[in-house]
Amino acid sequence: MKKRIVPYMFILPAMVLLIIFKIYPIFIAIIGSLFDSGFGGSKAFVGIANYLRLFKDGVFWQSLKVTLLFNIFVNPIQIALALFMALLVNEQVKGINIFRSVYYVPVAISMTVAAVIWGIMLNPNSGIVNSFLGIFGISPQPFLTSQRQALPSIIAITSWKGVPYWMMFLLAGLQGIPKSIYEAAKIDGCNKLNTIFKITIPLLKRSLAFVVISDTITNLLLFSPMYILTNGGPNMSTNVLMYEAYKSAFSYMDMGRAYSMITILLILIFIVVGMQTRLLKADY
Amino acid sequence: MKRLVAVFLSILIILSVFVGCSNDNDKKEGNTSPSDDNAKKEDNVTLTYLTLGGDWENMLPDIIEQYEKENENVQVKLEAYPFDQLFEVIEVKMGSGTKDFDVLAVDAPLVAAYTYRGYLEPLDEYFSEDDKDVLIPSSIEAGTVDGKFMAAPMNTSSQLMFYNKTLLKEAGVSLPSEDPEKRMTWEEVVEASQTVMEELDPDGSNGIWGLMFEQVSRPYQILALPNSLGGAGVGDDGITVDGIVNSPEWVEACKFYYDIFNTWKISPKGTKPSESQQRFTSGKVAFYVGGTWGTPVYEETENLEYGYAPHPYFKDGKAATPTGSWHFGVNSESDHKKEAAEFVRYMSTGKGNDLWIEANHDLPSKKPLLEAIMEDEAYDTFPESSYKIAAYEAMNTAVPRPITSGYREWETIIGATLEDIRNGEDPETALNDAVEQLDSALAKYKK
Incomplete structure (x- = not known):
C-alpha cells in the first residue's frame, strides 16, 4: 500500500500548484460566465444569458474570426519554418553551434520588448524596415497602421520569436533519431528528400506533436503584441478573442462577458488540441 | 528503510513548495515598508499612494518628503504605473477590494465611475468649506458626485x-x-x-x-x-x-x-x-x-x-x-482613511499643491494661484504668458x-x-x- 502512495506524493506538489493556478481559475471562469457580476461584488445568476448576448455581439464574432485567421496562418508558418531550421542546424558542419545560438537569440528577448522594438522598426514614417525597402525602390508600407497589413505584421513578429523556440524542441527530437537508421537508408539508396519524408518526419512525430499542440495553445492565447502594438486595431483587424476578453474585464468592467469569452476560447482549444492529438498520434 | 526515505523526501518537496511561497511573501512585505524601523513605532502609519509614473515619479518624492517632515508619524510610499496601465491596475486592485493602497490618482471624468463602483471614500468630513473655497468651482464640480465631494483636484489643465x-x-x-x-x-x-x-x-x-x-x-x-x-x-x-x-x-x-x-x-x-x-x-x-x-x-x-x-x-x-486633470481619491477600503484624507488635503489645497504646481507647471485649480497668473505682471512675458492663455481658456472656452x-x-x-x-x-x-x-x-x- 505504501508503495502506491509514494509516487503520488511526488506528483502532489505539481498537482497542487496546477489545481490552484490552472484548474481552479478554469472553474471560476466557467461559473463566472453564468453570473452577471455587478459592482461591489454583487452577483446575479443569469444562466446562459451572457452567452446569448455574445452570440448577438458583432465584436465577438469579429474577434473569433481574427483569432482563427491568425492561428490558421501563424501555426503552420511557425512549425514549417521551425522544422526547416531544425533540419538545417542539425547538419554537422564546422561552427554549427554558433548558428544554433544566433538563431536562438530572439527567444531570450521577452515578447514585450520584442513587440516594442518591432513597433519602432515598423513605424510607417521613420521605421528602419521602410528605409530598407526604399533601397529596392519599394514605396513605404503602412504595416501596423493598415487594416490589411497589421495581422500579417504581427504574424511575422511572433514568428520571429516563436520559430527558434520551437526549433530547439525539434532539434532535440532530430538528435534522438539513431544514426544507424540513416546509414541503412543510405545503403539502400534513399535520397535526401526521401530520407526526410520517410524517416525523419515519421520518427519525429512525438516531438512534432508536442510542438504543434503547444504552439497552437500559445498562439490561441497570445495577445501581448496586439495589446502593445495595435490595441486590436486598425478597425479590429487584430482584435483577438483573448484581447477582447481582457478589455471586457478591465476596460468595460463586464466580467460576465469576459468569462464567457474565455470559456468559449477554452472549448475552442479543447477541440483543436483534441483533433491534433488524434491526428498526430505516434504509431511506434 | 528505502521507503521511509522516499516518503520523507516527498514530504520535504511538498513542504518546500509552501515554504517557498511564504518566503516570497516575507520578502514582498519587506519591500513594501522600506522604513521598517519607523513602522514599528506606535501610531506610525504608512500610506501607499497609487499614481501615474514617468516625470511624476521624479517630482512627487520631494513633496512627499516635505509632508513627512511636517507629519512625523506618517510615511507615504509611491506606487507608480505608466499611463496606459494605470487605469487597468486601479480596476483590478479596487475590484478585488484591496487595502494595498490608501490614496489613488483619479482622472477627472472617472470620479463618477469610481464612486458608482464604491471605490472612493467621500471627503466631505475632511474638507471644510474654507478648504473647498480655495478651489475653482469647475474642479470642485468635477470631484463631486450626487452632492458628495469624492475626489480632490491636483490641478486642472489646458x-x-x-x-x-x-x-x-x-x-x-x-x-x-x-x-x-x-x-x-x-x-x-x-x-x-x-x-x-x-x-x-x-x-x-x-x-x-x-x-x-x-x-x-x-x-x-x-x-x-x-x-x-x-x-x-x-x-x-x-x-x-x-x-x-x-x-x-x-x-x-x-x-x-x-x-x-x-x-x-x-x-x-x-x-x-x-x-x-x-x-x-x-x-x-x-x-x-x-x-x-x-x-x-x-x-x-x-x-x-x-x-x-x-x-x-x-x-x-x-x-x-x-480641460480637467487628475484628482486624489481615498480608497474606501483603506485602514487609514483619516491620514489618507489629510495627505490629500495637503496635496490638493495645502502647501503640497503649491509645490506640485511649481514642479509640474500645470494649470492650478487653486484660486490664489490662478489669480496670480491672471494678475501678476510676471506672467505677461514669454514664456510665463503661456499660463495666462491657459488660464483664460480654462475660464472661458474649456469643455x-x-x-x-x-x-x-x-x-x-x-x-x-x-x-x-x-x-x-x-x-x-x-x-x-x-x-x-x-x-x-x-x-x-x-x-
Missing part, C-alpha cells in the same frame, strides 16, 4: 498650440497671435502646415510635419474638435450615445481628423502619444497642440525657437478647449469631458475609433460602429 518659429519663418508663414480674440482656425492651420511642408520638405525626405497632437487619438485632446462644432460626448442621461457621437458635428470633426493624416497628410501616422513631444523638440513639427506642462521642456531644449498661441477652432464653430458612469468604456472605445480613423477608416462608418459597441458596453448602467 492646451495651447505651440509652433516652431524657425520652420514658420523659413517657409514664409506669418506667426500666430497670442491674443485669444485672434486665434487661428483649423482651416488656417492646415493651410499653413501645407505651406511649411511644401516649402521645406517637398519630397518628404526631411521628416518635417505640419501639425501634431500631443495626446493623439486620446479623447482628452481630440474631443476639442467635435466640441468646437457643438458636438457633445454623451447624452444628458450620461448613457445615450446614438445620435450624439455619430452626429453630423462628430462626423465633420472626425473627417477633419481623417484628412490631416490621410488626405492632406500633414500629420504622421503610427506615432504614440509618448513619442509626440520628442518630435516637436527635435524641431521637425511646425504646429504642435499640447499641454502647458511642455513649456519648461521647450525652454530647456537647445536650438528650439518656439512660440505659442491659443487653441485653434473651426471656422464654422466656436473655440473649445480640453469638460463627458460626465458618465461609463467613462472608462467610453474612453476606450472612442480612443480606438479615433485611432482607426487616423489609420484610414471612414469616419462615419467608424463612428457608427463605435455607437454599436458603446450601446452594448453601457447597457449595464441602464438598469
Whole structure:
C-alpha cells in the first residue's frame, strides 16, 4: 500500500500548484460566465444569458474570426519554418553551434520588448524596415497602421520569436533519431528528400506533436503584441478573442462577458488540441 | 528503510513548495515598508499612494518628503504605473477590494465611475468649506458626485498650440497671435502646415510635419474638435450615445481628423502619444497642440525657437478647449482613511499643491494661484504668458469631458475609433460602429 502512495506524493506538489493556478481559475471562469457580476461584488445568476448576448455581439464574432485567421496562418508558418531550421542546424558542419545560438537569440528577448522594438522598426514614417525597402525602390508600407497589413505584421513578429523556440524542441527530437537508421537508408539508396519524408518526419512525430499542440495553445492565447502594438486595431483587424476578453474585464468592467469569452476560447482549444492529438498520434 | 526515505523526501518537496511561497511573501512585505524601523513605532502609519509614473515619479518624492517632515508619524510610499496601465491596475486592485493602497490618482471624468463602483471614500468630513473655497468651482464640480465631494483636484489643465518659429519663418508663414480674440482656425492651420511642408520638405525626405497632437487619438485632446462644432460626448442621461457621437458635428470633426493624416497628410501616422513631444523638440513639427506642462521642456531644449498661441477652432464653430486633470481619491477600503484624507488635503489645497504646481507647471485649480497668473505682471512675458492663455481658456472656452458612469468604456472605445480613423477608416462608418459597441458596453448602467 505504501508503495502506491509514494509516487503520488511526488506528483502532489505539481498537482497542487496546477489545481490552484490552472484548474481552479478554469472553474471560476466557467461559473463566472453564468453570473452577471455587478459592482461591489454583487452577483446575479443569469444562466446562459451572457452567452446569448455574445452570440448577438458583432465584436465577438469579429474577434473569433481574427483569432482563427491568425492561428490558421501563424501555426503552420511557425512549425514549417521551425522544422526547416531544425533540419538545417542539425547538419554537422564546422561552427554549427554558433548558428544554433544566433538563431536562438530572439527567444531570450521577452515578447514585450520584442513587440516594442518591432513597433519602432515598423513605424510607417521613420521605421528602419521602410528605409530598407526604399533601397529596392519599394514605396513605404503602412504595416501596423493598415487594416490589411497589421495581422500579417504581427504574424511575422511572433514568428520571429516563436520559430527558434520551437526549433530547439525539434532539434532535440532530430538528435534522438539513431544514426544507424540513416546509414541503412543510405545503403539502400534513399535520397535526401526521401530520407526526410520517410524517416525523419515519421520518427519525429512525438516531438512534432508536442510542438504543434503547444504552439497552437500559445498562439490561441497570445495577445501581448496586439495589446502593445495595435490595441486590436486598425478597425479590429487584430482584435483577438483573448484581447477582447481582457478589455471586457478591465476596460468595460463586464466580467460576465469576459468569462464567457474565455470559456468559449477554452472549448475552442479543447477541440483543436483534441483533433491534433488524434491526428498526430505516434504509431511506434 | 528505502521507503521511509522516499516518503520523507516527498514530504520535504511538498513542504518546500509552501515554504517557498511564504518566503516570497516575507520578502514582498519587506519591500513594501522600506522604513521598517519607523513602522514599528506606535501610531506610525504608512500610506501607499497609487499614481501615474514617468516625470511624476521624479517630482512627487520631494513633496512627499516635505509632508513627512511636517507629519512625523506618517510615511507615504509611491506606487507608480505608466499611463496606459494605470487605469487597468486601479480596476483590478479596487475590484478585488484591496487595502494595498490608501490614496489613488483619479482622472477627472472617472470620479463618477469610481464612486458608482464604491471605490472612493467621500471627503466631505475632511474638507471644510474654507478648504473647498480655495478651489475653482469647475474642479470642485468635477470631484463631486450626487452632492458628495469624492475626489480632490491636483490641478486642472489646458492646451495651447505651440509652433516652431524657425520652420514658420523659413517657409514664409506669418506667426500666430497670442491674443485669444485672434486665434487661428483649423482651416488656417492646415493651410499653413501645407505651406511649411511644401516649402521645406517637398519630397518628404526631411521628416518635417505640419501639425501634431500631443495626446493623439486620446479623447482628452481630440474631443476639442467635435466640441468646437457643438458636438457633445454623451447624452444628458450620461448613457445615450446614438445620435450624439455619430452626429453630423462628430462626423465633420472626425473627417477633419481623417484628412490631416490621410488626405492632406500633414500629420504622421503610427506615432504614440509618448513619442509626440520628442518630435516637436527635435524641431521637425511646425504646429504642435499640447499641454502647458511642455513649456519648461521647450525652454530647456537647445536650438528650439518656439512660440505659442491659443487653441485653434473651426471656422464654422466656436473655440473649445480640453480641460480637467487628475484628482486624489481615498480608497474606501483603506485602514487609514483619516491620514489618507489629510495627505490629500495637503496635496490638493495645502502647501503640497503649491509645490506640485511649481514642479509640474500645470494649470492650478487653486484660486490664489490662478489669480496670480491672471494678475501678476510676471506672467505677461514669454514664456510665463503661456499660463495666462491657459488660464483664460480654462475660464472661458474649456469643455469638460463627458460626465458618465461609463467613462472608462467610453474612453476606450472612442480612443480606438479615433485611432482607426487616423489609420484610414471612414469616419462615419467608424463612428457608427463605435455607437454599436458603446450601446452594448453601457447597457449595464441602464438598469
